[in-house]
Amino acid sequence: MANKANEFNKYIEQDGRLNFKGAPDEIFMEAFKKIKLFSKPLSEHTVKAYNEDVDSFMDFILNKEVLLSEVNVITIQEYQVYLTSNFANRTAARKLGILKRLVSFGYLTNFYGFSMVEYIDTPKKAKFLTSDKGESTKGERRKLDLEEALIILDALEKVVITKKRYRDVLILRNKLIGFILLTAGLRASEIVNLKWSDIVIHRDRRNNTVNYSVDFSGKGKKPRKVPLNEKVINALYEYRNAISVTYPAYSEDFKGDDRPIFISTTRTDSKADMPQLSYRALHNLIKQAVTIAAANEKISPHWFRHTFVTQLLEQDVPLAIVKDLAGHSDIATTNLYIESMNDNVVNREYSKVDFGI
Numbered sequence: 529m530a531n532k533a534n535e536f537n538k539y540i541e542q543d544g545r546l547n548f549k550g551a552p553d554e555i556f557m558e559a560f561k562k563i564k565l566f567s568k569p570l571s572e573h574t575v576k577a578y579n580e581d582v583d584s585f586m587d588f589i590l591n592k593e594v595l596l597s598e599v600n601v602i603t604i605q606e607y608q609v610y611l612t613s614n615f616a617n618r619t620a621a622r623k624l625g626i627l628k629r630l631v632s633f634g635y636l637t638n639f640y641g642f643s644m645v646e647y648i649d650t651p652k653k654a655k656f657l658t659s660d661k662g663e664s665t666k667g668e669r670r671k672l673d674l675e676e677a678l679i680i681l682d683a684l685e686k687v688v689i690t691k692k693r694y695r696d697v698l699i700l701r702n703k704l705i706g707f708i709l710l711t712a713g714l715r716a717s718e719i720v721n722l723k724w725s726d727i728v729i730h731r732d733r734r735n736n737t738v739n740y741s742v743d744f745s746g747k748g749k750k751p752r753k754v755p756l757n758e759k760v761i762n763a764l765y766e767y768r769n770a771i772s773v774t775y776p777a778y779s780e781d782f783k784g785d786d787r788p789i790f791i792s793t794t795r796t797d798s799k800a801d802m803p804q805l806s807y808r809a810l811h812n813l814i815k816q817a818v819t820i821a822a823a824n825e826k827i828s829p830h831w832f833r834h835t836f837v838t839q840l841l842e843q844d845v846p847l848a849i850v851k852d853l854a855g856h857s858d859i860a861t862t863n864l865y866i867e868s869m870n871d872n873v874v875n876r877e878y879s880k881v882d883f884g885i
Contacts, residue, residue, distance in 0.1 A: 539555070539559075548634070560633050563633070565582070565629070570748070571747055572807070574747075577622070581623045582626060584623055599640070608624065611624065631644045670834050671838055672827065672832065677832060677835050679823070680706070680827070681703075681706035681709075683817035683818070683820040684817045686817075693774065696770050697767070700767040702817075704764060705813070709829060712754045712757075712836070713840075717747075718744065720807050721744070722789045723744075723785070723786050723788060724768075725786050727741075728742070741753050741754060750855060771802075790810075792804065814829050837850060837854050837865045847862055850862050
């Protein structure tokens with residue numbers, strides 16, 4: 529690390545500005561990642577995606593036998609053709625977005641002699657509520673009808689085909705995953721990173737009530753608090769009790785337990801803490817349930833998040849509260865969901881309006 533720091537020092541001017549003119553490609557790329565891409569906390573999923581996008585461009589120019597410092601407008605145009613021919617618009621747009629940041633940083637730090645940003649034409653992305661259909665230019669709603677969502681949740685329990693010893697635990701784990709996907713609107717990466725200690729019990733002695741919530745760090749390390757539905761709470765305790773019966777290392781009481789809620793049974797030593805369910809395993813789990821339910825093969829965990837937000841809006845939860853529950857940084861993002869509300873809801877609400885005629 530010290531050697532890297534010393535290398536960077538060579539390219540800092542007296543006024544503090546960076547000047548990578550003539551710098552080796554690897555030094556410039558290291559600086560770009562450290563200063564532009566990963567200068568703030570990002571989720572593991574985002575870090576992986578950014579690294580893949582950088583690697584995609586580096587592999588492309590390597591095959592062209594072009595150094596990073598030799599990249600020019602022609603190289604960029606060829607890369608754009610390659611992306612639009614091999615990737616969906618949304619993916620191509622993301623990769624070109626990283627390229628824009630790279631060449632912009634290169635120009636500002638004199639790695640490149642002129643700005644090439646204006647030559648990068650980002651393809652039009654469908655709004656994030658849609659997915660590409662492939663044969664059609666029209667978008668497909670990335671939102672499940674509630675009935676379809678419930679069928680997939682039921683199928684999650686049928687995915688389990690394993691030894692009896694783990695069977696009860698996995699069925700209850702999958703049931704809880706489904707409930708949280710639908711009723712809490714968490715991202716897949718947030719679900720797999722949940723710890724037992726993130727479950728908070730709120731006791732109101734004055735009103736003699738007990739409420740539960742999940743308090744955790746969401747996307748961008750933003751603190752988030754989402755109330756838990758009564759059925760989710762029941763499923764949570766059922767799952768924890770099943771774990772405590774199967775694995776001696778776990779007790780029924782989960783208070784203060786910093787271990788992951790959603791475990792994998794790939795490790796068979798029941799005396800040890802069980803490993804965390806991976807993002808890929810959760811994604812595959814949903815895909816298997818989708819197959820069993822004979823639903824749209826494109827459905828992924830994120831579709832449930834869109835369903836969660838849309839259901840809140842359709843059932844008259846105020847926009848500001850929906851924004852906080854979903855963990856949106858900007859209410860404009862929440863507003864995008866309003867357009868996905870179906871015609872029946874629009875007609876229902878319109879019928880309530882009195883025009884006085």
